[in-house]
């Protein structure tokens with residue numbers, strides 16, 4: 001069995017979500033062959049050298065899972081795209097490019113965080129292009145830690161009264177972009193997160209039936225996609 005999750009937005013201020021995640025690691029994830037985390041795992045990440053004790057604890061919990069034999073694969077989200085090799089190495093995780101095609105459930109599946117599908121959010125797409133190019137990434141990573149901490153605090157206080165992003169605050173994917181990218185990668189199944197709109201959508205790609213599975217964000221409940229011989233099952237679950 002393979003487990004896919006995204007958009008946990010782990011943060012010290014939400015011990016309920018942290019507990020639910022640690023519970024998943026000790027339970028279902030132990031029985032999984034692999035755990036895929038498709039972005040926005042952390043609410044914020046200023047660099048592997050700026051890890052807080054809270055984040056170090058999460059890193060160690062992931063490590064315990066990967067040491068137990070479950071493969072851990074991590075994709076960047078728009079909140080935690082500065083996660084680097086040092087964190088992954090310490091967590092025993094493999095950094096997964098966005099997008100990636102992975103064989104699961106007997107077919108090639110396109111995995112994405114999902115923000116790059118929201119092409120109608122022009123301001124965000126522009127910011128994304130700027131922040132995610134290698135030069136900007138290099139500069140961001142090499143800013144003094146204190147500067148990055150100050151920047152993160154500033155962004156945080158400016159972000160709408162620190163309220164959690166609701167689906168209505170996030171621009172949804174551009175409908176035409178989905179079959180385009182699925183055809184480009186030759187897949188019938190796409191799995192992504194980001195939009196906080198968990199669902200399984202049916203669509204046509206090059207005239208063939210296809211599906212887009214959207215993972216849910218963890219807020220009032222958790223969401224996980226299980227892939228096994230029975231197929232793809234997207235399920236919410238109550239926090240312990």
Ligand SMILES: [Mn+2]
Pocket residue numbers: 039040077078079113115193194195
């Ligand atoms: Mn996101």
